[in-house]
Amino acid sequence: MLKLKEERHQFILDEIRANNKVLSSELSTRLKVSEDTIRRDLRELSDLGAIRRVHGGAVKNNNEINLEDHSDSSAYIPFSYEDREVYSKSKKEKIAEKAVSLLRDDDVILIDGGTTNLELAKRIPKDYKGTIITNCLPIATKLVEHRFVDVYFLGGRILPNALVTVGHSVIQELKEIRADICFLGTRSIDVQRGITDIDRVEVEVKMAMSKSAENVVSVASSDKLFTNQPFLCVSSKNVTTLITELDPNEAALRPFVENGTKVL
Known part of the structure; x- marks a missing residue:
């Protein structure tokens, strides 16, 4: 189980890059967290523009930002309202x-x-x-x-x-x-x-x-x-x-x- 939010987010991004989409229910099972947690993760990633949320999950964003270009991706993604400021x-x-x-x-x-x-x-x-x-x-x-x-x-x-x-x-x-x-x-x-x-x-x-x-x-x-x-x-x-x-x-x-x- 990936306990840290940053680890879950990276896992989600890797899955979307590999498969062009993810399902909330499957992520919940694989990461052993609630679907509410997954929905929050997807919302936070979409706030950056790294993914696009759809009903039941998320898909690849055509304007995806490559987080691998940033050595500290957790500092780059604006998780909270304060970070987005x-x-x-x-x-x-x-x-x-x-x-x-x-x-x-x-x-x-x-x-x-x-x-x-x-x-x-x-x-x-x-x-x-x-x-x-x-x-x-x-x-x-x-x-x-x-x-x-x-x-x-x-x-x-x-x-x-x-x-x-x-x-x-x-x-x-x-x-x-x-x-x-x-x-x-x-x-x-x-x-x-x-x-x-x-x-x-x-x-x-x-x-x-x-x-x-x-x-x-x-x-x-x-x-x-x-x-x-x-x-x-x-x-x-x-x-x-x-x-x-x-x-x-x-x-x-x-x-x-x-x-x-x-x-x-």
């Missing part, structure tokens, strides 16, 4: 700086979870006046430092790895809200499909957020572009704005512009 941090900071430019006093703003949106929360001016609604614990905690911001936290079941609330109560609250703008953390975005993700319960909340806002803003580092996950959050026609760390005139962003999405 420093992963691609410079890109997230550039995105957050652009996102702040969209804020207008007295707006009602929805902010989804994710470490890029946390960087946005950190950069909101202290004299900003508005209403901000979020389902992310770290973001809500950061925003209470703002004297002129009315902060509302959407209560529900907390996902430990993402530190966001999900479930029926969150979705019902969102149905009663009409926001000016929604900042969505983005795992994958494609010109044809739109914003997609791997966790069904998170997707349901993201979808509800997008439906409750006049404008939907995708905050996505460039490695998330032209990638796909199993579950659709927001169709491409409903994504108002895309913010990446790239110059908006980059050729890679042209398909989004041609599709009618504003690019910052």
Whole structure:
């Protein structure tokens, strides 16, 4: 039995490289751990982009990162929310700086979870006046430092790895809200499909957020572009704005512009 999480993760990656897929039930038997543990392992690996989760297991990601190129892979994989804060941090900071430019006093703003949106929360001016609604614990905690911001936290079941609330109560609250703008953390975005993700319960909340806002803003580092996950959050026609760390005139962003999405 592989007791250490890092050993299990390496085993899973080796299996996917050899067979292009793994099944959660088989991994549970072979590694002698619960299927809940396997599901957590697969989620953590997918957060990096090393694999793509599917129903019942995972498959090889076409954009797989070769962990063998890193002598200390356990330090490289962002297992926890805190670890993901420093992963691609410079890109997230550039995105957050652009996102702040969209804020207008007295707006009602929805902010989804994710470490890029946390960087946005950190950069909101202290004299900003508005209403901000979020389902992310770290973001809500950061925003209470703002004297002129009315902060509302959407209560529900907390996902430990993402530190966001999900479930029926969150979705019902969102149905009663009409926001000016929604900042969505983005795992994958494609010109044809739109914003997609791997966790069904998170997707349901993201979808509800997008439906409750006049404008939907995708905050996505460039490695998330032209990638796909199993579950659709927001169709491409409903994504108002895309913010990446790239110059908006980059050729890679042209398909989004041609599709009618504003690019910052």
